[in-house]
Amino acid sequence: MRSSWADSVANAEESAPATGAAPAPVANHQNSRPTRSSYVPPHLRGGGRSPENQVPAAAPTPAGAYPSGAVQPAGGYAAAVGGTRWAAPPGAPSAGVGVVRQGGGGRGAVGGGGGGWNSRPGGWGDRRDREPNPFGDSEPAAVDVDFESQQNTGINFDAYEDIPVETSGHDVPAAVNTFAEIDLGDALNENIRRCKYVRPTPVQRHAIPIVIGGRDLMACAQTGSGKTAAFCFPIISGILKSRPPQRPRARTAFPLALILSPTRELSVQIHEEAKKFAYQTGVKACVAYGGAPIHQQLRELERGVDILVATPGRLMDLLERARVSLQMVNYLALDEADRMLDMGFEPQIRKIVEQMDMPPRGVRQTMLFSATFPKEIQRLASDFLADYIFLAVGRVGSSTDLIAQRVEFVLEADKRSYLMDLIHAQKANDVPGKNSLTLVFVETKRGADALENWLYTNGFPATSIHGDRTQQEREYALRSFKSGATPILVATDVAARGLDIPDVAHVINFDLPNDIDDYVHRIGRTGRAGKSGLATAFFNEGNMSLARPLCELMQEANQEVPQWRCSIWWT
Structure with missing residues (x-):
């Protein structure tokens, strides 16, 4: 018999470190290399170094420097000898990536985000204190600080001002110039401040109001334009504003939003961003992809999931095992859709969307993001989207002049x-x-x-x-x-x-x-x-x-x- 959420939390607390304790140290993977692969990186070959003589990777390295003990070959960079494939790189966070928790600190007391809406009657309560902080800071964001007063550390917004934007469709919602103009909710706005987002990028200015307005969206935008936030923000906001649904208490997971992406790496990246955006909101994001043990992902899904980020192949496996049901999906996002078609995923995507238990178009809300707009993507849009708005940021299929x-x-x-x-x-x-x-x-x-x-x-x-x-x-x-x-x-x-x-x-x-x-x-x-x-x-x-x-x-x-x-x- 499946234990209740309260039991799972209690069990997790027995094995998890106490709140406020230092994260578990990153293991020295040079002494615990994977045994399934015969591949040995060049810097670990033929050196005759015994494990006890390995250079430890405990101390972080200052920016721009290499680990102590690195050799300096003539005419090149300093060659790192710390074992970059197996040991965590200097200064890397201890939390693992996705559900393959390599460095500790990822699953925490309640699995890096709690049990989702199944266990969220009226709020999180003290579970907020046990949620791993994806931002790595110790102080909460100041909720009384204006967006305009934040200093962004990574985005040059001025470079976006001259990018052309085209929309087509009827009754297109007006674009916004600031996040403050969008009713995203206080919790999500606080996390946007934590991310130091000064103002929306062009794709966000147009896409977020469209999705919040309940319309389907086909978006073409240049790479690096902020597409992940463009669909994550309205999804999280919509889940928070909706009445928490009553989902069956079974081993089957019933996500409210599904995000499909072509590769493991992109799925992990979207998941990490979604966790930041949903931090301390009660919205739980999980990731599922091939190439990792499925039983770990199943355990994570059993703890509850609101947003599921997945590759098509692994999702089909979960659906065929009846461990995931799509019947309660309100939001479907396909990221890098052209890439998924290039990789031959169209039959799997069509089966997931059209032949499983997902609500039909017009009932669910669908967002399709692609950097190019070939005929195959146009057919996919016509089959999956209902009364959609087409959004093009920059020339479709072009590169940026930056x-x-x-x-x-x-x-x-x-x-x-x-x-x-x-x-x-x-x-x-x-x-x-x-x-x-x-x-x-x-x-x-x-x-x-x-x-x-x-x-x-x-x-x-x-x-x-x-x-x-x-x-x-x-x-x-x-x-x-x-x-x-x-x-x-x-x-x-x-x-x-x-x-x-x-x-x-x-x-x-x-x-x-x-x-x-x-x-x-x-x-x-x-x-x-x-x-x-x-x-x-x-x-x-x-x-x-x-x-x-x-x-x-x-x-x-x-x-x-x-x-x-x-x-x-x-x-």
Whole structure:
């Protein structure tokens, strides 16, 4: 028999640390590497280092510095020897990512967010004190501070002012200029202040009033434009304003909102953002994705869920096991919908939306977000959305002119040496004390492994991410990259869409993709949130099919295209 929510809280409290206790220390994963994978990162190969001689990763490293004990190869960065794939990077938070809690502090007393609305008659009460703080601060946000007085630390809003916005449909709600104009509720407004959001981005200015007004939405926006908040804010606000539904007390989870995304990494990212936005509101967000033990995700779902973020494959598994029911879903959001179709998820998405127990269109509210608007997405919108509003922020399928694009003619045999020159030049221009990250895209998994190994051998601390990595390896690689412990990330397209990695100063297309939309999404990892960035592409005879659309794209983004390139590309 399933225990009650009160029992689950009591059981959790017995095993959880006391409120206010220091978070559990990050385990030294160099001494507990995953046994399922035969992959060994370059910096852990052949060193003859015994576990007792490993460099500990306990003390955080100052910004811009490397762990003590790092070696300084000639002509390159300091090579990190702390084990970036297996040990938590310097200064990384102890909380794990998603429901794979690697570093402690994630599940807490009541599972990182409580039991959802099933256990929320009239409010949270003392459960607020046991909810892990996703902001990492100790003081609550000042509720009496105006939005306009907040200082934003990461978004250049002035760069958004000239972005064109188009809407189509009848009775389009008016856009807003400040969050104060939107009735989101006090709890959500407080968390927006905690996030230091000064004012809405263009997609948020238009999308949030549309969704709060009860309309379906098809939105096309440039990468890094704040789409996650554009659908999370109205979903959380709507759940808070609605009467808490009576859901069956069974092992089956009944979410009120479903967010589908194409990749594990993007799902984890959306989940982390949703937890921040829903902090101490009583709204519980959970995440489910493949590549991680399903039993951990099932336990989290049993504790209650209001917002479920999931990849299509894992959600189908949960539905077929009857562990998730969609019959109470009021909000459906599809993020990076074009990417999901590119990855072959359309049959699964259609089965989830049309053949399971989800309420039909017109009953549920549906939001579809995509960076491009091909015919396949248009068909999906017509099938899933009812009386929807189309919103386009910027030119559909274009890149932002905040990204300086350079295309260099480089033969295959010269790519590695040219890459080394670029990295040396960037290192010379880095601002001391600031992470300046480089993202290098390659076409194949084998190519990613080979380039990562070559970079490390030549004194450049690098890590890599691709589809053959385990979920644990991918999470470690991303954490190590974001923290600056390994400031170079070699990636296949698994990391190309949706991921919001701050401080990516340079995106290098070591291997150009075959499709211009993939190029747009790749370079969109820099120049995010209104900040400038640099994108360099290595072009040669093997990329001639991309020549014409690449030239057109650069011209539309106000990039200078040298005459010799145009003469080659247009012939």
